[in-house]
Amino acid sequence: MTEQLPSSELPELANDLRLACQRIARRVRFEGTAAVAPHQFSVLVRVRHQPRTPTELAELERVSTPSMTRTVSGLVDAGLVERQPHHEDRRQVLVGITEAGRAVVQQTFVERDSWMMRHLDGLDAEQLRILRQAADILLEVAAGE
Numbered sequence: 001m002t003e004q005l006p007s008s009e010l011p012e013l014a015n016d017l018r019l020a021c022q023r024i025a026r027r028v029r030f031e032g033t034a035a036v037a038p039h040q041f042s043v044l045v046r047v048r049h050q051p052r053t054p055t056e057l058a059e060l061e062r063v064s065t066p067s068m069t070r071t072v073s074g075l076v077d078a079g080l081v082e083r084q085p086h087h088e089d090r091r092q093v094l095v096g097i098t099e100a101g102r103a104v105v106q107q108t109f110v111e112r113d114s115w116m117m118r119h120l121d122g123l124d125a126e127q128l129r130i131l132r133q134a135a136d137i138l139l140e141v142a143a144g145e
Contacts, residue, residue: 021138031115035104036080039063043071044080044097044105051084051094080104 005013029038036044039061046052046060058068072095075081080101086092097105120128
């Protein structure tokens with residue numbers, strides 16, 4: 001039988017988890033993004049598996065369409081994405097990643113994972129086991145959006 005956390009402690013746990021996730025996300029977000037700004041990297045990740053319209057990207061990133069158009073233009077100028085004709089609607093364009101863009105995504109993932117591994121390196125086996133469980137639980141929580 002598992003021990004339950006008293007409901008009076010749940011708000012503090014929720015706050016602490018939120019803060020920890022935010023702080024780690026912020027630190028990792030700025031690791032390995034020398035090639036592009038964090039908001040540009042986010043767009044590269046969004047188009048790495050399939051091209052998307054600028055409107056779709058704006059909705060996913062929760063920014064205005066004109067803002068996304070500027071971001072895409074910067075990525076096009078850098079050779080990291082390309083505009084492609086939309087197969088079904090000729091009035092629209094799709095944004096697809098280039099090989100150079102893929103290389104930036106891969107390198108950034110390597111650098112971010114290396115940062116995280118350096119910070120996990122000094123932990124003992126029990127701490128790593130707990131973090132494995134916590135990561136699984138947090139992934140479940142995130143999937144419930």
